[in-house]
Amino acid sequence: MDKNELSLLAELAANDGAPQASILTPDVRSGSSFTYSGTGTDIVPAFLVVWFYTVKPPKRADFALKVNAYETSGVLPAAPTGIFYRGTYSVSISAPAPDFEYRTVWGLTELAKIQDLNDHIRNAPAQLKDLLDLISPRPAMRSEIMGRTKNSAPMISR
Amino acid sequence: MVSISQLFPDERLERRRDLVIRPLPEIKMCMVYRPRPARIVTLNPSSWMLLEICNGSTVAEIEKVYAAMIGGKGRAAGTDDVHQGLQSLVDLSLIRVCEKRAKA
Numbered sequence: 001m002d003k004n005e006l007s008l009l010a011e012l013a014a015n016d017g018a019p020q021a022s023i024l025t026p027d028v029r030s031g032s033s034f035t036y037s038g039t040g041t042d043i044v045p046a047f048l049v050v051w052f053y054t055v056k057p058p059k060r061a062d063f064a065l066k067v068n069a070y071e072t073s074g075v076l077p078a079a080p081t082g083i084f085y086r087g088t089y090s091v092s093i094s095a096p097a098p099d100f101e102y103r104t105v106w107g108l109t110e111l112a113k114i115q116d117l118n119d120h121i122r123n124a125p126a127q128l129k130d131l132l133d134l135i136s137p138r139p140a141m142r143s144e145i146m147g148r149t150k151n152s153a154p155m156i157s158r
Numbered sequence: 159m160v161s162i163s164q165l166f167p168d169e170r171l172e173r174r175r176d177l178v179i180r181p182l183p184e185i186k187m188c189m190v191y192r193p194r195p196a197r198i199v200t201l202n203p204s205s206w207m208l209l210e211i212c213n214g215s216t217v218a219e220i221e222k223v224y225a226a227m228i229g230g231k232g233r234a235a236g237t238d239d240v241h242q243g244l245q246s247l248v249d250l251s252l253i254r255v256c257e258k259r260a261k262a
Contacts, residue, residue, distance in 0.1 A: 006210060013206070021246045106256050
């Protein structure tokens with residue numbers, strides 16, 4: 001790591017807490033697997049990417065403001081990019097993932113657009129970056145990718 | 159659990175050479191694969207920084223570099239935090255003492 005990279009890391013560390021290191025405990029889960037065909041529309045995207053995450057309680061009021069700022073900023077991805085912001089939600093009741101109080105939903109017109117979503121996050125506009133900065137890194141964010149059922153076929157157990 | 163550091167200021171610490179380090183700055187984390195025995199360890203930015211500056215310097219030197227760099231970004235680094243952070247990296251076998259301190 002060169003001096004510049006170390007300086008960037010110091011920036012991250014300065015905005016974080018005391019040193020913490022822990023062994024990762026694998027959380028292996030199986031899920032239904034499908035293959036997909038067809039594409040979606042602007043109204044009903046073929047795929048949804050859902051982020052599950054939490055925000056530390058003292059930051060939640062600020063997070064709500066940042067979400068609103070992003071959603072009203074006019075910088076949301078939209079047609080013809082093929083990726084769509086579908087909103088950020090605070091979860092009232094969740095039996096499957098009670099540790100994660102927030103969801104952000106993205107729509108994709110086709111699965112290949114996952115790369116464009118990655119690029120959008122990587123080069124996030126300031127309003128989105130403000131929002132991402134408040135997401136807690138622990139417990140680590142989880143995500144799901146869902147395809148429209150009408151386009152899906154089971155990969156196994158046909 | 160309270161960790162009491164067993165490191166001394168004049169002990170030299172170095173990173174294991176067989177680690178696979180995968181920075182994830184987007185989520186403010188670094189993942190480290192440590193072989194023999196195989197484990198994946200997650201580090202927050204402060205711990206990741208300590209790992210990066212363990213290059214054979216003494217504990218005292220590492221503390222000084224860490225405090226200067228963090229201080230330069232506007233946060234004071236607690237000595238106890240740094241000691242415990244280093245001890246944690248030793249306990250997880252990510253760094254090792256490469257030179258025993260001289261006997262008194």
